C-alpha cells in the first residue's frame with residue numbers, strides 16, 4: 001500500500017509513518033520548505049508549500065491513501081490574534097490546497113484521512129455525552145474545526161472518500177499534553193485543574209495508526225469519525241489515575257483564575273473546557289480498542 005502523510009514530523013505523524021513503514025507500506029512524507037530539505041524530491045518525500053500553494057501534483061498519482069495532519073500547533077504559545085490566524089489558516093488553506101490537488105489527479109487516492117479535533121463540539125457540561133451526530137459547539141476551536149472540515153469538500157465532490165478524524169487529546173510520553181504534565185506529577189506537584197469536573201476525551205498515541213489502518217480498509221466509512229476511546233474521564237479522575245500510575249500524590253489543585261491568568265483563552269479552551277465524546281462510528285464499525293482505559297494507556 002502507498003500512503004502519503006502531511007504533518008509527518010509531528011507527534012501523530014511520526015507514529016503513523018513508523019507504524020505503516022513497519023507494516024511494509026511505502027510511506028511518503030510531505031515536506032514543507034525551510035524544514036531542512038530543499039524542494040528537490042527523493043523517493044520518500046514530496047515537497048509542498050501549503051502557503052504559496054506549490055507542489056508537483058504528478059508526484060501524488062497512484063497513492064492508496066493520503067493522511068493529512070498538518071497545522072500549526074495549538075498549544076505552543078498564547079493565542080494572540082496573529083497566532084489564532086495561523087492556527088486557522090494553516091489548517092484551512094493547507095486542506096483546501098491538498099484537496100484541490102488530489103481532486104485533479106488522474107489516479108487520486110482512494111481515501112483522504114483529514115485531521116480534525118473534538119474541539120468541534122465545544123464545551124459540553126457533564127454528564128452529557130456527544131458523538132458524531134451531535135451539533136457543532138461554540139468557540140474558537142469549534143469554528144476552526146468546522147472550517148477545517150469544510151476545506152476538504154472539493155475532494156469529496158470529486159468522489160474521493162474523505163474521513164475527518166476528530167482526534168481527542170492524544171496521550172503519549174513523547175509529546176503533547178501528557179508529556180507536559182509528567183514532570184509536574186513526578187515531583188508530586190500535580191492536581192486537578194479548576195473544578196476538575198471538565199471531561200477529557202483522550203486516545204493513546206499508539207492506537208491512532210491502528211485506527212487509521214481500520215479506516216483505510218473500511219470502505220463504507222466517510223465523514224466525521226471521533227478518534228477517542230469509549231472511556232472519557234473527568235479531569236479529577238485523570239489526575240488521580242496519573243498520580244496513581246506514578247506512585248505520587250496529586251493534591252495541589254490549580255485554580256481556574258490562575259490558568260486563565262497564565263494562559264488566557266488557550267488555557268480556558270484546552271484545560272478548563274472539555275467534552276465527553278464517544279467513538280460511536282468506530283465502535284459501530286467493529287474497531288476493537290487496544291488501550292480502552294486510562295490505566296492501560298498510561299501503563300504503556
Ligand SMILES: NC(=O)c1ccc[n+]([C@@H]2O[C@H](COP(=O)([O-])OP(=O)(O)OC[C@H]3O[C@@H](n4cnc5c(N)ncnc54)[C@H](OP(=O)(O)O)[C@@H]3O)[C@@H](O)[C@H]2O)c1
Pocket residue numbers: 006007008009010011012013030031032035050069070071072073074086090094115116117118166167168169170171176177
Ligand atoms: N495531539 C493532540 O492531542 C491533538 C488533538 C486533536 C487534534 N490534533 C490534530 O491532529 C494533527 C496532528 O497532531 P500532532 O499532535 O501530531 O500535531 P503537531 O505535533 O503539532 O504536528 C503538526 C505538524 O504540522 C506541521 N506544521 C506545523 N506548523 C505548520 C504550519 N504553520 N503550517 C502547516 N503545517 C504545519 C508540522 O509538520 P511538517 O513540518 O512535517 O510539515 C508539524 O509537525 C494536528 O492538526 C492537530 O491539530 C491533535
